[in-house]
Amino acid sequence: MPALTCDAYVLVRHPLTESSWIVSFFTRDSGVVRAVAKGAKRVKSPFRGALETMNRVRAELVVKEGRGLGTVRSVDVLESALDLFGNWPKASVLMAMAEVLERGLPEHGEEEETYRLTGAALEGLRAGAPPPLAWVYFQTWFLRLHGVFPRTEHCAGCDRDPHPLHFDWAAGDWLCPACRERQGTGGVSLGRGGETLLAAMMARSLKDLAGDAFPPADLKALGALVSRTLADYLGGPLASAPSDLV
């Protein structure tokens, strides 16, 4: 069986036996890979402390042909997420990110841009970005990278400029005021502040946005849009959604 040495984020652990876990990794080159960490729950396990959510690690995995579970051979921590887990709002963003990545990415599919987004979100949180901003930023970009959250230049009905931005649920896209009147089914208007926030998120890194103050109401408007759109994309709401954040 081939061994795969990869950089990866640890996502989620599921108990397999009294001493072992199934661990999902988000690898840089091969997307989500699930593998058994034998004996990882034992006190003297060499994996102890390494298989924590959103730790960036170098892992050696023995991968089976096809889609069967692999086996974890070794794990070295490159960057621990322990510093972020000391703060509950930040920790809740990390757990929600891990759930989005585990549920929303295909197994064994390369996801280089999403891998970089994950790193950028962690970097932004470490640079002092408020957790609600980080959470909305991560969701917005995750959707954009997967072709779900459409660009803002065109109305889905008539191809004209759709501003002021209104997202229609049934169209799954922006509708201009005229098309909204004709075929609108209900949705969310971002408002001027929400549009400014969205444009800032599309143009700048989270780390760069960390020092800006965005009105909570604007974050709420965009947050409501991306959370619902993400739940549709994933086929259901997040179990770990940090709903009290925005």
Ligand SMILES: [Zn+2]
């Ligand atoms: Zn239109």
